[in-house]
Amino acid sequence: MKANRELWDAWASFHPQTEMYRMEAFRNGASSLMPLELQALSRVEGKSLLHLQCHFGQDTISWSRLGALATGVDFSGKAISTARTLATTLNADTDFIQSDVLNLDLGKCFDIVFTSYGVLAWLPDLRRWGAVVAQHLKPGGVFFIAEFHPVLMMFDFGTGKCAYSYFKSSDPYEESVEGSYANPEEGTARTEYTWSYSLSEVISALTEQGLVLESFEEYPYAPYNCFPNMKQRTDGMYESVLLAGAPHLFTLKMRKPG
């Protein structure tokens, strides 16, 4: 969708300068990957890895630093040009491709397909997404997603009250947002269009394509301070002050038979 692509082009132009993306530490070798994906995909050396919705490439480059042959895909031209510049500056051997994930057809398959944190809400067609994931996996290949939990999205972070249905229509939710999750102070108001999917819709989009579920986990925390009213826990993760105990994240690890 054009409006969302323009929004992400704008966000990608200031996200590298935000505290959330810890660019100086990243340039000095810090990984942007979080414990959940590092534990789930522990051995990536020498493996081909496709990172869907890679933003400006930090996670893709982090996988490559661990020895993966990593390719990042994003529909934002600004995100992809920043990712390419970053990879060149840091001497990372990565590929970055600008494409809508729903139209992706790279004509090759990967050992691992990875995507994370804030990806599904931007997609108007989850079944098509499931087909793209399956199409790009080698037989025996692994898909891993870590994503914000749809139950958390039922609540208003300001009041803690249940404000939205778990089951949404196929029409996008239109909202005017100031700045972005990484810098709400940026000030510019933009319109975003998002969708919400139940866990069964996410799992079915992948099992319908023949992928086999290996693990499904839920967590009461998020790795980023990306919603209003979050507090940091002693383990460094974040939880909503008003929604403590609610599921914040889920992960899925699935395999293509073969």
Ligand SMILES: C[S@@+](CC[C@H](N)C(=O)[O-])C[C@H]1O[C@@H](n2cnc3c(N)ncnc32)[C@H](O)[C@@H]1O
């Ligand atoms: C929240 S970010 C993902 C963050 C990610 N965890 C990372 O590595 O930084 C979501 C990304 O999805 C991308 N995106 C949204 N809709 C897309 C689509 N239809 N096709 C490809 N990329 C899309 C945006 O441009 C943005 O970079």
